Amino acid sequence: MGGNHAHGIHAHGGAVRASRSVRIAVLAVIVPVAVMTLAAVLWMWPDKPEAPAGTGSALTKVTGTIVGIDLKPCPEQVQAAPPGEPASDAPRTDPRRCGTARVELTSGADKGRIVRTELPSGPGTSVFTPGQKVVLLHTPDAAEDTEESGAPEMSAYQLSDHDRSTPLWLVGAAFALAVVAFGRLRGLTALLGLAVTFVLLLQFLIPAILAGRPPLLAAVVCAAAIMLTVLYLTHGFTMATSIAVIGTIASLTLTGVLATVSISLTHLSGITDEASLNLDLSHSVNSQGLLLASIIIGALGVLDDVTVTQAATVTELARANPAYRFAQLYRAAARIGRAHIASVINTVVLAYAGASLPLLLLLSIGRQPLGDVLTGPALATEIVRSVAGTLGLIAAVPITTALAALLRSRGPAADEAGEDAPAAGAGDDHRHAPPVSTPGPAGGRYRTSRSPAAELPPPSWPDRSADPFR
Numbered sequence: 001m002g003g004n005h006a007h008g009i010h011a012h013g014g015a016v017r018a019s020r021s022v023r024i025a026v027l028a029v030i031v032p033v034a035v036m037t038l039a040a041v042l043w044m045w046p047d048k049p050e051a052p053a054g055t056g057s058a059l060t061k062v063t064g065t066i067v068g069i070d071l072k073p074c075p076e077q078v079q080a081a082p083p084g085e086p087a088s089d090a091p092r093t094d095p096r097r098c099g100t101a102r103v104e105l106t107s108g109a110d111k112g113r114i115v116r117t118e119l120p121s122g123p124g125t126s127v128f129t130p131g132q133k134v135v136l137l138h139t140p141d142a143a144e145d146t147e148e149s150g151a152p153e154m155s156a157y158q159l160s161d162h163d164r165s166t167p168l169w170l171v172g173a174a175f176a177l178a179v180v181a182f183g184r185l186r187g188l189t190a191l192l193g194l195a196v197t198f199v200l201l202l203q204f205l206i207p208a209i210l211a212g213r214p215p216l217l218a219a220v221v222c223a224a225a226i227m228l229t230v231l232y233l234t235h236g237f238t239m240a241t242s243i244a245v246i247g248t249i250a251s252l253t254l255t256g257v258l259a260t261v262s263i264s265l266t267h268l269s270g271i272t273d274e275a276s277l278n279l280d281l282s283h284s285v286n287s288q289g290l291l292l293a294s295i296i297i298g299a300l301g302v303l304d305d306v307t308v309t310q311a312a313t314v315t316e317l318a319r320a321n322p323a324y325r326f327a328q329l330y331r332a333a334a335r336i337g338r339a340h341i342a343s344v345i346n347t348v349v350l351a352y353a354g355a356s357l358p359l360l361l362l363l364s365i366g367r368q369p370l371g372d373v374l375t376g377p378a379l380a381t382e383i384v385r386s387v388a389g390t391l392g393l394i395a396a397v398p399i400t401t402a403l404a405a406l407l408r409s410r411g412p413a414a415d416e417a418g419e420d421a422p423a424a425g426a427g428d429d430h431r432h433a434p435p436v437s438t439p440g441p442a443g444g445r446y447r448t449s450r451s452p453a454a455e456l457p458p459p460s461w462p463d464r465s466a467d468p469f470r
Helices: 002-044 152-156 165-210 215-235 239-266 274-282 287-320 326-355 357-365 370-375 377-408 412-419
Strands: 060-072 098-105 114-118 133-138 157-162 437-439 446-448
Touching (some): 002 215, 098 133, 098 157, 114 157, 357 377
Antiparallel strands (some): 437 446
């Protein structure tokens, strides 16, 4: 029994020594990154912008409910025939709805008052019906005297859009209930992580860029803050989470380098539409840096999914097969990672294609050659965005899998002791699973099989009450 007990300590001691060195290395990476991220967030946090002077005459938003609509004929419009088609004398159906709407105000200084406003009739305008909640734009300095202006409310209030606050609250509540019902405590922490992400994006990243901070630097700091906060908040302060964080850092760094090189090689300016042009001209925002920032933030959402999955996969494989070494853990987890990547790559491309669908339709209508379409600045930007994000995604699998397998694999001393365990005798009372044996020659003797399959014991599930990540 004394020899058996000594063997058990020796085996576990070897495994602990190997794991401790990896944990020290993990902390040596995580702690400096966390400290630098916190310092960068505090240094780059933008000051609260001052309210512009003269806000008394600015447009304000008020809500209301449509109580009635009075339709009238729309002004005639001359519609030219499309190029290459003969003109037609047949009357065209006018999709516009012209007239006025009577709206009862539900907020603002004139709450409870019924005002009359013109129905919007431009291209792509919404259709309004009685009973709908709407948003109106109010100009405080507009004339309010009916007798003097004839139609005062039309100049003071303008129908803007539907009021979507209530439907959005209902959709958000359904989403939160579904996440908590399925994920329970983990789902609740995921919602808290999502809230942190929104706060960092809306209160730090966007104001910092508008305040003149370099977009690329602001995006890197914001991504690091999101990654550290959300991953640890959602998955706990465990070694597996730390491995996922390091894998995400390495993959995100590679994504940024690839995006920088790709943008430089393709000579992309980052200006692809009126919004990016306005930011470049009016707010002096570096459009190339903004493009790099968008690639990094977009890649982060998919990268942490892959890294967390791979770290959890290696952990479960190590639980089920305690005798697995580094190579066996890596190969098994890499096979799962390849299947994951095969589906995620298609998801990334379809996500970018869906966001650019109006642009793709517009380019298709122009009937330009495919080569000209692909090399144009708008589509080339999306191609670079997709390729850089996908390459970083592919790199995340081997990086995270190797780190997690290094943490979870058994040390050499533990492996050697495990192979010698049957020699201790039948009275061995340690909890190591015995090696698989096959019947030997006649006489009842048995020999230990040395085939690759027999070297691994059957799955053994340890006590789940202990934290497997520590």
